Amino acid sequence: MPARRDLFKMGAASALAMVARLHAAGLKLPSTVVGPDQTTITREPFGDLAIYFSGPTGQVESMTAGSLRLKPGMSPHAPHEHPEEEFMVITEGAGEISVNGKVTNVTAGSMMYCAAGKLHGIVNTGKDPLMFYFYKWKA
Structure with a gap:
């Protein structure tokens, strides 16, 4: 099994797959700082996805933190729901977020x-990329 530090070097899909293994082994995300040069960018048709952290912590069963630079006119997926609570913070651009x-x-x-x-989604309605950071967790 990879060391916890290796989790941060993996692509988004690989990082998410490791959550169950970390939890099963009783490992928690370490306290650390991760810079943008330490993430793997996954280039998707809708934009560039970076996962900074993914796994259990001392307080929650699972947590994922990342960013998405969403291309103009695009959405990463249709409105959806999942078992985690989620925050999104918009740092650049303009768009629409739907919640319920x-x-x-x-x-x-x-x-x-x-x-x-709860059903939610995001779409870039501007002419420039929309950058947002997201934080999802399940206690």
Whole structure:
């Protein structure tokens, strides 16, 4: 099994697959700082995805923190729901976030919270990339 530090060098899909193994082995995410040069960028048709942290912590069963630079006119996926709570912080660009069917225009400085099991989504409605950071966890 890879060391915890190796988790941060893996691509997004590989990092997410490691969550169950970390949890089963009783390993927790270490206290550390990760710079943008220490993540693996996954280039998707809709934009560039980076996962900074993914795994259990001392307080939660699972946690994922990352960023997405979303291309103009794009959405990473249709509105969806999942068992984790989630925050999104918009740092660049303009778009729309939907939460339970309510659509809100967002720009840099906007923040979303979505409870577990609630339908939500994001779309870039601007002419420039929309950058946001996301934090999901399950206690």
